[in-house]
Amino acid sequence: MRKPVETALAICPVEVAVSVLGGAWKLSIIKNLLGGRRRFGELGRAVGSVNPRVLTRQLRELEADGLIDRHVYPEVPPRVEYSLTELGESLEPAVAWLDQWGATYAAAVRR
Template sequence: MKKQTYSCGLDAAVDVVGGKWKALILWALHSGALRFGELSRNVSGISEKMLIQQLREMESYGLVHREVYHQVPPKVEYSLTEFGHSLNTALIPLGDWGELHMETIEALPRP
């Protein structure tokens, strides 16, 4: 497999957090570990299949840790790694910008 090269830091960051759901999953996990069902309820609108796919991708990037507890019934929790926390911290100003300009963005015509 060929190593990915980036033209700038923003290119690398968007590759890791790109898509509709990853930033929302990061935000849902900011306060601590969540089980799959809790995470699904916190990220409204995401399908179970998409949540599983996004969590797997985020785990492969090292953003999310999946902890499996071997008990009956089985228990799995997802939490942010230090790498995931650092990305969440970097996204806070973007969220603030979105809050500040939400009305303008909502009023924009959609293609």
């Protein structure tokens, strides 16, 4: 378990969620993996203008926290695909709600 998550466990469930899901691009990564497996480059393009190093770090943290699986195929060049675990898929209602809220907020501030 990552140290920030371990620390958050002693505080409250909201802090655990923020510790696991807070960070650049994590919710966007999860949203884009809800549709199924994606390769690194495909995921990077789907998420947006994310730096490859940042994307790698976020993917490693999500994997360490048990939300995504990383599958490396034994071929040359190596092919790596990412998918959500069952725990990661359980975030679908929360991601859908946040997506809708974000759209509503964006419309409100544009007025």
